Amino acid sequence: MKIETHWADVKRIFKKSFISSFHYSIATVDINGKPHITPIGSLILGKPGHAIYFEEFTNHLKNNIKENPSISVLAVNSGKLFWLKSLILGQFSEPPAIRLNGVAGKAREASSHEIKLWQKRIKFVSFTKGYKIMWSNMKTVREIKFTEIEQVHIGSMTKRN
Secondary structure (H helix, E strand, C coil): CCHHHHHHHHHHHHHHHHHHHCCEEEEEECCCCCEEEEEECCCEECCCCEEEEECCCCHHHHHHHHHCCEEEEEEECCCHHHHHHHHHHCCCCCCCEEEEEEEEEEEEECCHHHHHHHHHHCHHHCCCHHHHHHHCCCCEEEEEEEEEEEECCCHHHCCCC
């Protein structure tokens, strides 16, 4: 899949993934070649091939990127109705998951626009104690440049686009 022509589809699937599971999975490799997967709820897709995520709690991820900036992000639509409909029909109407591969850039201070995007995403839980503890003061972002999109295929139920 080409990033420029399929980015709207990627963003749609990522949105459904976030709604159904409240996070994405980011995979990196440590200095010894050991894989590490980190759940990230703060990834925000931007213009084609670009994203940011807030890097407040990601010690292993942060350290791995210092040694090897290559990353892979997995978004899975875990919606029960999506899966039930797909199982009944014997076919997924769209990819159940998308993998984005790319390179992480340097960490930097978030812009006011980026902070507003984050606050908009989690506004519906802003009344909670957990929001105040974890997410009310997010300030460091890391940019990602994606170079490849992969649909996740699950046998013959998945259309090959």
